[in-house]
Amino acid sequence: MPYPNINIQTIDLAMVRENTPNPTCDVKFTFLDQKTGLRSEIPAHKLILAFGSEVFMRQFFGSIPEEKDAIPIEDSSVEVFRIFLDILYNKRISLGAFDFKLLADLYYLAEKHHHKFLKDLIVNEVSFREIDPGNLVEVAKMAENNAHLEKFSSSLLDICHVFMRKTDLASISDIFDDEDVGEENSCLLHRLMAGAEKTRPNPEDICQNCQHEQCQYGKELTKDNFVTGAFITRKGRVDLDMRTVNIDGSGSGVVYEFADGSVMP
Numbered sequence: 001m002p003y004p005n006i007n008i009q010t011i012d013l014a015m016v017r018e019n020t021p022n023p024t025c026d027v028k029f030t031f032l033d034q035k036t037g038l039r040s041e042i043p044a045h046k047l048i049l050a051f052g053s054e055v056f057m058r059q060f061f062g063s064i065p066e067e068k069d070a071i072p073i074e075d076s077s078v079e080v081f082r083i084f085l086d087i088l089y090n091k092r093i094s095l096g097a098f099d100f101k102l103l104a105d106l107y108y109l110a111e112k113h114h115h116k117f118l119k120d121l122i123v124n125e126v127s128f129r130e131i132d133p134g135n136l137v138e139v140a141k142m143a144e145n146n147a148h149l150e151k152f153s154s155s156l157l158d159i160c161h162v163f164m165r166k167t168d169l170a171s172i173s174d175i176f177d178d179e180d181v182g183e184e185n186s187c188l189l190h191r192l193m194a195g196a197e198k199t200r201p202n203p204e205d206i207c208q209n210c211q212h213e214q215c216q217y218g219k220e221l222t223k224d225n226f227v228t229g230a231f232i233t234r235k236g237r238v239d240l241d242m243r244t245v246n247i248d249g250s251g252s253g254v255v256y257e258f259a260d261g262s263v264m265p
Contacts, residue, residue, distance in 0.1 A: 014086060017043065017044060027045070027060070027066075027069055028041045028044065031073055033078075042081065046061075054114050055114050076108070077105070080105040084106060100126075100135075100138070100139055104146050107123075107146075107149055107152040127155055133175045137176070139156050143156035143160065157195060162196075165196050172189070
């Protein structure tokens with residue numbers, strides 16, 4: 001029986017950059033750690049970078065191509081820049097493993113190199129995250145500090161506003177009381193409250209299936225976001241830790257039992 005037509009990728013580009021001798025690379029990016037004075041570099045291939053970013057295409061193959069083989073990078077850490085190059089080399093990257101700070105730095109590089117697809121992925125990743133009392137202030141400040149990255153900043157503020165709308169005022173006040181008392185945090189709290197009210201969705205904007213302001217599609221099913229009667233789907237790598245159990249053995253009723261042992265009728 002003949003094999004179906006499939007696309008066979010015979011070259012692992014990320015593996016090439018990481019494991020082949022440096023002479024195969026024709027450019028390197030250099031870094032200087034201002035705190036430790038340590039220098040480091042990342043070798044790469046101009047052609048592959050050019051295919052991944054129009055900015056690199058102009059830089060290396062434009063009307064006035066870059067002549068230097070060693071390019072100093074002063075606006076990114078070596079760790080974040082390596083992740084960015086990994087993405088251009090088609091290496092599998094899980095954005096879900098990165099904290100907000102790293103996502104902000106990665107979004108900056110995507111913006112600088114006109115990588116719209118990566119920017120959209122990062123904004124989408126942020127939109128599916130939930131704020132908790134421990135990181136509300138940090139994320140809100142990060143949103144304001146990155147106001148020049150408009151879509152990224154807006155995505156951070158959106159999830160902060162969602163948290164503010166579903167949390168009572170006393171609990172929010174406790175969060176800010178735990179932070180350093182000062183005019184900055186007080187102003188931040190008032191801006192968040194005003195923004196949360198201004199962006200309050202109309203009832204028709206709430207998902208009619210999961211009944212949440214932030215649609216739960218693609219998220220892990222938990223007791224907190226479960227809605228009786230909602231249509232449940234499996235998507236990608238998401239595991240739904242829920243099963244139905246007959247309570248009397250006759251099939252006349254069910255309860256929903258979750259992975260933590262809790263149940264819900």
